[in-house]
Amino acid sequence: MSRDRESTAINQVLRPAVFFDRDGVLNVDSDYLFEIDKFLWIDGAIEAVKAVNDAGYFAFVITNQSGVARGFYQETDVDRLxxxxxxxLAARDARIDAFEYCPFHPDGLVERYRRISDRRKPQPGMITDLLKKFPVDASKSFVIGDRSSDVEAARAAGLPGHVFAGGNLRDFILPLLANG
Structure with a gap:
């Protein structure tokens, strides 16, 4: 379940990447968010994505979306959001290079989505899939999440993970970009 924003050529120069969790990092976490009218950006989120873009990093979203498996909404709703x-983001000259999400959950009510998946955090599948699709310099890349499962997924993929506990996301990410 991938939404790539840009295609990549095979012989491109490697670039570092920031892997953002979505709910609780880019937007205020409201359970099973899929409605645009309920979406609220975290303070500094758009500016954080722009800072990542301006620093020459890929910007990726990796998000568990078990609401699909639970029957609360459809994959088309996730794609629409x-x-x-x-x-x-584009209206502010910022971009996400790819959105990855996992609609699966072992306790899902929708049978086709009821399963264990290596793409569901804390497993690293979404990250490793992006590392295969894009020319990412993993040695300078990192994950930003709001839960231990995000950090565990980062570690399982061989990347550092940082916990965003709230506040202004741009202020949180600038020192991380400076150290990259």
């Missing part, structure tokens, strides 16, 4: 996020 991600498209809207991309439009909002």
């Amino acid at each position: 991600h498209d809207w996020m991309a439009e909002q």
